[in-house]
Amino acid sequence: MKKFFAMVVVCLSTLNIVAQESSNVFALTKQGVVVDYLISAKTGKKVKPVCYGRLTVTDVRGNEAQQTVLYNFEGLNLKKKPLGGKTNIPQKISIDNGIMTFESDPLMTAGAYKTSHDGFAFKIPATLHTGDKIESGTVVEKAKFPMAKEIENVVKYEDFYVRSEEDIETPSGVFHCFKIEGTLNGTFQKTPLVMTNYCLWFSPKIGIVKIETEYYGEVLLLDAIAGM
DSSP states (O other): HHHHHHHHHHHHTTOOOBBOOSSSOOOOOOTTTTEEEEEEEETTTEEEEEEEEEEEEEEEEEEESSEEEEEEEEETTTTTTTSSSSSSSEEEEEETTTEEEEEEEETTTTTGGGGEEEEEEEOOOOOTTTEEEEOOOOEEEEOEEESOOEEEEEEEEEEEEEEEEEEEEEEEEEEEEOOOOOOOEEEETTTTEEEEEEEEEEETTTTTEEEOOOOGGOOOEEEEEOOO
16 A cells, blocks of 8 residues: 555655636635545556645735745545654645646655655636637656655647536535546656646635546546635
8 A cells, every 4th residue: 555655656746736717716725624635546446535735825825916835745544644754745836817837746755755846837817718729838756765766757738628527426525527538748756758638627615526547547536625
């Protein structure tokens, strides 16, 4: 379990919660909010729950026009108990006049072992509509893992669009979401990466509700929210 979660941590180290609202910045900016996500992945031929990821808003700085929100990511087992080890990862997002830039992708980053970062994955604008093109870029990150040489991840994001609006059912209720979908290309953990139909669902005031990816058949789904 710990070995698998280390892989998930690498993927989720900079998960940024984004929310849609007609007149406000699209981010959770209330200190103390806690969001739990159930993480599932393919084990054999089936996709099964493997662990949880807990995000806590630890600090909020700046004003409505320009903000920095600090988060902590913690890995939990299926009983929501800390996994231990290096699973507490600080994160931050920057918001500039309603536009949020994902410096790193929620599921494709160098995680706790990151030694350098350059570029951005994609930008979420102040409003979302079906058919909108999402500005995307390239992320280059290096990481030094224990007992291993430094590696470099290069992930290019292409053709990201708002594909649809959908209602997503979760253990915390049904959320109306914007589905964003695109393609990833590059190298991740020394392995060539070609991923189509990479999907993220964003909901007003909540942020990321669900992510689906071909990478290990991973699915991330909102499980619980506290402190709203």
